[in-house]
Amino acid sequence: MKLSIERATLLRAVSQAQSVVERRNTIPILANVLIEAEGDTVSFRATDLDIEVVDRAPAQVERAGATTVSAVTLHEIVRKLPDGALVSLTEDGAAGRLTVQAGRSTFQLATLPREDFPVMTATEYNANFSCAAPVLRRLFDKSKFAISTEETRYYLNGVYFHVSEGENGPVLRAVATDGHRLARIDAPLPEGAQEMPGVIVPRKTVGELRKLLDDDEAQIAVSVSETKIRFATPEITLTSKVIDGTFPDYTRVIPMGNTRLMEVDASDFAKAVDRVATVSSERSRAVKMQLDEDRLVLSVNAPDAGNAEEELAVAYGDEKLEIGFNAKYLLEIASQVDRENAVFLFSSPAEPTLMREGSDTSAIYVVMPMRV
Incomplete structure (x- = not known):
């Protein structure tokens, strides 16, 4: 096998392949990427036996062939080569080596036979x-x-x-x-x-x-x-x-009867939760939400570290409510909101809360409350 390929093209193809490879392998061949060159294309195949990725790239193939080489080592070499370099890959089957050449740099890598490389069996798809x-x-x-x-x-x-x-x-x-x-x-x-x-x-x-x-x-x-x-x-x-x-x-587990509706600016809400959670203990990270008419108070009380409180203007017209959540869960859900407003639908302090983006019901989130 002998081929030439642009460094940027090679890096993109090898990056995808090497990320599938598990770092700790008991089977040496699974640390390798299978390189197959034919026509004007080279393909890079990697697997961990559960996932298989095949990345195809255009190349100048002088001699068709296939071999396997360490995915991580090849990726590191290509990553460190200068931009715009033309990389040549030449396999010497007899010596069990792959020569990687670019400009004045030459690397020789150990190879393993392609026959040992496990290829995922074909499947009939429904x-x-x-x-x-x-x-x-x-x-x-x-x-x-x-x-x-x-x-x-x-x-x-x-x-x-x-x-x-x-x-x-x-x-x-x-x-x-x-x-x-x-x-x-x-x-x-x-x-x-x-x-x-x-x-x-x-x-x-x-x-x-x-x-x-x-x-x-x-x-x-x-x-x-x-x-x-x-x-x-x-x-x-x-x-x-x-x-x-x-x-x-x-x-x-998706609640259907939650009627207490609060609408809040998603970005302001996420930032406020993040700020008050700064003082909470890492273990529970509980944030209390106190709701009153058009007003939300977020608070954290961490006996060891101190406490924090922040008030937000919200649209809420139901009876008073106090409910607690894990700050991390609130932040992760709020960060999913692409629209300006997040809508929370509450039932009681012990029941799951529903969240959606404005009036859009194509994305909904459920979060369980915590005792605070």
Whole structure:
């Protein structure tokens, strides 16, 4: 194998591949990226056995071939090469080496045979559809903060991606919860997605997917089966196993009878919560909200550190209410709001609170209160 490729193109391709590779590997080949050159294209494939990413890039291929080399080492070398450099990759199969050359720099890296590299088995997908990158980005960005990090509840360690019934018909929905807060985000159902099985997309996959969604013009080809999900652009294909478990019935925890409505400027609210939480003890980070007519008082009382209080003007016309929340949860939910105003719907100090963005119900959040 022998090829030449621009440094910027190579860096982008190798970056995506090396981020999938686990830093600690008991299987040496999993630390490597599989480089395959043919025609006028080179592809870089990496896997951790649960996720596989293939990144294709244009290159001048003098001699077709394939080999595997340390993903992290190759990425570090390319990252440190000067901008605009033309990089040549030459494999010497007999010596088990890949030579990386750019200008006056030459590196020789150990290789492992391509035959040892595990390639994810092909799957028949139940549903294939196309979705605009901004739509997928909104679904996953707004829900991922609520993914559980508790390994024992593995079925909550991802985003539940499925078709559901919205207010005006079927929708594509992303839901995440850790038992303390919940995010439910809806988008119009793309053509071809009707037969999609509901799947739990793992946390790591959600993070890797985000790198495909930066281009607002991009259309992402999505394929879903009971065991795998695939996202593809012309350059990158990301295939992942889904979490083998049943997502709980989240509809039961979304309150329907919350009638005490408070409307507040989302940015002002987030900043005020952040300020008063400065004195709270890290363990509980409890913030008390005291609501009266058109007035909200946020307060924190930390016996060891002191206390803090801040008043905000809000739209509220119901009876007085005192309720406490974990400051971190409030901040994370408030930071999801793209519109100017956040609407909170309360029931009682012990019942879950609902939040949405203005009158938009396509993104709703539920947060459990704390005793304060």
